[in-house]
Amino acid sequence: xxxxxxxxxxxxxxxxxxxxxxxxxxxxxxxxxxxxxxxxxxxxxxxxxxxxxxxxxxxxxxxxxxxxxxxxxxxxxxxxxxxxxxxxxxxxxxxxxxxxxxxxxxxxxxxxxxxxxxxxxxxxxxxxxxxxxxxxxxxxxxxxxxxxxxxxxxxxxxxxxxxxxxxxxxxxxxxxxxxxxxxxxxxxxxxxxxxxxxxxxxxxxxxxxxxxxxxxxxxxxxxxxxxxxxxxxxxxxxxxxxxxxxxxxxxxxxxxxxxxxxxxxxxxxxxxxxxxxxxxxxxxxxxxxxxxxxxxxxxxxxxxxxxxxxxxxxxxxxxxxxxxxxxxxxxx
Amino acid sequence: xxxxxxxxxxxxxxxxxxxxxxxxxxxxxxxxxxxxxxxxxxxxxxxxxxxxxxxxxxxxxxxxxxxxxxxxxxxxxxxxxxxxxxxxxxxxxxxxxxxxxxxxxxxxxxxxxxxxxxxxxxxxxxxxxxxxxxxxxxxxxxxxxxxxxxxxxxxxxxxxxxxxxxxxxxxxxxxxxxxxxxxxxxxxxxxxxxxxxxxxxxxxxxxxxxxxxxxxxxxxxxxxxxxxxxxxxxxxxxxxxxxxxxxxxxxxxxxxxxxxxxxxxxxxxxxxxxxxxxxxxxxxxxxxxxxxxxxxxxxxxxxxxxxxxxxxxxxxxxxxxxxxxxxxxxxx
DNA sequence: GTGAAAGCGCTAACAG
DNA sequence: CTGTTAGCGCTTTCAC
Numbered sequence: 001x002x003x004x005x006x007x008x009x010x011x012x013x014x015x016x017x018x019x020x021x022x023x024x025x026x027x028x029x030x031x032x033x034x035x036x037x038x039x040x041x042x043x044x045x046x047x048x049x050x051x052x053x054x055x056x057x058x059x060x061x062x063x064x065x066x067x068x069x070x071x072x073x074x075x076x077x078x079x080x081x082x083x084x085x086x087x088x089x090x091x092x093x094x095x096x097x098x099x100x101x102x103x104x105x106x107x108x109x110x111x112x113x114x115x116x117x118x119x120x121x122x123x124x125x126x127x128x129x130x131x132x133x134x135x136x137x138x139x140x141x142x143x144x145x146x147x148x149x150x151x152x153x154x155x156x157x158x159x160x161x162x163x164x165x166x167x168x169x170x171x172x173x174x175x176x177x178x179x180x181x182x183x184x185x186x187x188x189x190x191x192x193x194x195x196x197x198x199x200x201x202x203x204x205x206x207x208x209x210x211x212x213x214x215x216x217x218x219x220x221x222x223x224x225x226x227x228x229x230x231x232x233x234x235x236x237x238x239x240x241x242x243x244x245x246x247x248x249x250x251x252x253x254x255x256x257x258x259x260x261x262x263x264x265x266x267x268x269x270x271x272x273x274x275x276x277x278x279x280x281x282x283x284x285x286x287x288x289x290x291x292x293x294x295x296x297x298x299x300x301x302x303x304x305x306x307x308x309x310x311x312x313x314x315x316x317x318x319x320x321x322x323x324x325x326x327x328x329x330x331x332x
Numbered sequence: 333x334x335x336x337x338x339x340x341x342x343x344x345x346x347x348x349x350x351x352x353x354x355x356x357x358x359x360x361x362x363x364x365x366x367x368x369x370x371x372x373x374x375x376x377x378x379x380x381x382x383x384x385x386x387x388x389x390x391x392x393x394x395x396x397x398x399x400x401x402x403x404x405x406x407x408x409x410x411x412x413x414x415x416x417x418x419x420x421x422x423x424x425x426x427x428x429x430x431x432x433x434x435x436x437x438x439x440x441x442x443x444x445x446x447x448x449x450x451x452x453x454x455x456x457x458x459x460x461x462x463x464x465x466x467x468x469x470x471x472x473x474x475x476x477x478x479x480x481x482x483x484x485x486x487x488x489x490x491x492x493x494x495x496x497x498x499x500x501x502x503x504x505x506x507x508x509x510x511x512x513x514x515x516x517x518x519x520x521x522x523x524x525x526x527x528x529x530x531x532x533x534x535x536x537x538x539x540x541x542x543x544x545x546x547x548x549x550x551x552x553x554x555x556x557x558x559x560x561x562x563x564x565x566x567x568x569x570x571x572x573x574x575x576x577x578x579x580x581x582x583x584x585x586x587x588x589x590x591x592x593x594x595x596x597x598x599x600x601x602x603x604x605x606x607x608x609x610x611x612x613x614x615x616x617x618x619x620x621x622x623x624x625x626x627x628x629x630x631x632x633x634x635x636x637x638x639x640x641x642x643x644x645x646x647x648x649x650x651x652x653x654x655x656x657x658x659x660x661x662x663x664x
Numbered sequence: 665g666t667g668a669a670a671g672c673g674c675t676a677a678c679a680g
Numbered sequence: 681c682t683g684t685t686a687g688c689g690c691t692t693t694c695a696c
Contacts, residue, residue: 006689017667022691025448028440032665040443044471052391052449053384054689058672064428071421073414075613082405085429089403095429096396099421115379117336117386118394118426139379140336226617255617262619281407282614285558285587287594338673349683354675364681383673 005046014042025050027092056117064094065306066119068109070126071101074224075252076278076295080125080147083299091307093120100127107133114142121306124149126193143309145302148193150319155305157298158321161195164291165202168247168275171289171326173210177245177273180207180214181236183229183256184249186221196221196249199277203247218243229256230263237264237272244273245332251276251283251290254331258286273332287330294322337378346374357382396426397638398451400441402458403433406556407584408610408627412457412479415631423639425452432459439465446474453638455479458525461486475641477634480525482651487637489630490653493527496623497534500579500607503621503658505542509577509605512539512546513568515561515589516581518553528553528581531609535579550575561588562595569596569604576605577664583608583615583622586663590618605664619662626654 011018016035023031024039031039042048067084069077081097088095096119100106110133113122121143134151137144146156172180182203184196204214217239220232229248233256236242248254254276261268268274269289276283279292301320309315339353346353348367355363356371363371374380399416401409413429420427428451432438442465445454453475466483469476478488504512514535516528536546549571552564561580565588568574580586586608593600600606601621608615611624633652641647 008689018690019667019669019692020665022689023666025444026691028444029436030665033439035665036440036443040447040468043447044468047472049447050449051689053387053674054672055449055691056383056387056672057674057688058690058692060672060691071418073418078410078414082410085431086403086405089431089433097417097427097429099417101421115381115386116390117381117383118390252617259617259619282617285591285614286618340673350674351676351683351685352681354673355682358675362681367681 005048007048007050009046010039010042010048013046014039061120061310062117063092064096064119065121065123065303066096066098066113068098068100068106068113068122068124068127071099072224074250075280075282076250077125079280079295080299083296084123084303085299087300087303091303111136114140121145121310123147123302123306126195128193129154143306143315145305145309147298147302148195153317155309155315155318156320157302157305158319159195159293160321160324161198162202164277164293164324165199165204165247166206167202167291167324167326168199168277169203169206169210169212172245172247172273172275172332173207173212175245175273175332177243177332178212179218179241179243179245180212181218181220181243181246182214182249183220183222183232183236183246183253185224185253187223199247199249215241215243217241218246226252226256226259229253230260233257233260234264237261237266242272244271245269246272246274248274248276251278251280251288254288254290255282255286258288258331269330269332275326275332279327283327283329289329289332290327292325292327297322336383337380338383339380341378342371342374342380345378346371394424394426395453395642396428396451397453397455397635398428398430398445400430400432400438400445400454400456400459403431404556406582407612407614408582409457411612411627412631415628416455416635417631419632419635423635443468446472453477453642455634455638456481458527460525473645475638475647477637477641479630479634480527485649487641487647487650488652489634489637490651491527491625492653492656493530494534496609496625496656497531497536497579498538499534499623499656499658500531500609501535501538501542501544503607504577504579504605504664505539505544507577507605507664509575509664510544511550511573511575511577512544513550513552513575513578514546514581515552515554515564515568515578515585517556517585519555531579531581547573547575549573550578558584558588558591561585562592565589565592566596569593569598574604576603577601578604578606580606580608583610583612583620586620586622587614587618590620590663601662601664607658607664611659615659615661621661621664622659624657624659629654 007018007021011021124146126148222228222232257274276290279290283290339350343350343353456478458480482490554560554564589606608622615622
């Protein structure tokens, strides 16, 4: 029955101004509960539905930021996303999450997002953005911040994975361990980044520079998943010359070491020490010694960089890289 | 260089009026071929896309589902959200996350979301939706699914928290423990749900029915946060008649028990046993005995229910409740 | 907490 | 054929 109604109809019927009606739609918190109720009642009565294109027209910006992340449930991603969501929740921006599961999907998003008007800014986590895609964002003056990726012309929060591996090696050596192992994820999907390799390189090189060896039998690149971690570790620990310390390229994999040790009746760190990477919450709970990469702070900072960019287009490109640091707990 | 351009930009660059530009878009026949060509060239140069168009197109290929969750970083929420994101990522739906930090914010969202045209469906997690708000969704035929909440006329995934408490008590009794404790979050914000209380009631009642007692000194409702958990547990464990088993109303709090025990040099489960609730990933990693509430599956199911509802408006209301089950590991 | 008024990008008369 | 101008329905300062 109801014909197309507008906020004007609603406003006059409710005895308020269109402003107030508009506010009920956009920031209901600012409207007195009483007025709000009244307005909503009228809306129901009229079956009022705002016209999307009118909104588009009137709106300068959409107050939405997108986040593009690998489709992964790895806690380090989750925690990073969480910190972004947290930082955003005190602003009036909506958060749109795009999780990408294939290379095609990635480039699809990347090419349409800046044009689609769907979001006002984008945070990309640990996904490789190609040169021409970056160019596209630049042409559209589209605010973008990258985490765990580096490009000269885009603001980013970077991680020096090589230095992380180095740090792990140095720490382990300084604690007096003599033989070493490594586990990490191998065969990561091509559309995500190979942080693991760099951590490994830093680790191995530093070890060698200090006259230590990393025997092949103590190194394992395995598939993502707790079971794989545990299996790999067991294999390493059953070897004749088992290492006395392992660098796990993520905390989750460090947990794998601990699980394996528990199942083999080995004590951590006495029989086998382990240092992780990330410093996720879990590491604290479990007392895992690890390398902190400021997961929580990075999200916060990324949001700040982005907001800054959205506010002022003459954004200076900033590259922030947090100091990696060893957090000593019980596992090594 | 190109900013988001409008017909105004095109017009001035092409040296014509906006009307002419508009006509090129709508009735090209009326525009002189020369001007038309010129205008089209400029459009290309500017990568001009009519804004309303962009919106329309956006609305076409993409649908959005919103998720309304307490502003909390509790792992059980995070894990639930993660599973929803996962389920959604194989569809062409965008995920918009609204995290609510106050009661006002909640009712604000709830009252505007169904009418604002911003999303096509909503999943509400562990937030109390009032009767008239539900009514509102119904009137607008707006697809909605609730998790951890129950209402006769809305599809939902429910948790029988009372039964969970009962289960914990029964399990502990069956394992031969004789004295009992409880920790949980107290003073939860009023806008979220009191699952803890119900778990406690189920626990306490069952204990009593079996002739066991739960002394006040072994019960603690504390603020959210690891430190609070640890402190509370320490207090309980220092008491003269310390319990030999504790039901922690979430896995995170079970971790608190374990940390406290470690710091007091008590062995788990020998000196103090603990059973948690949720079965988050962490519980597996740490070997915590707990009560599984199908966190991962619930998100998947919620999404299915929602999609089903969006497809077919004659949705039958479904109430799904997963069987709670004890997952026995090492802590109790 | 609320309203007046000035846009937003675009379309549609209405002249010329 | 083309420009001027008045809206369209909604958002957003900026006052009160």
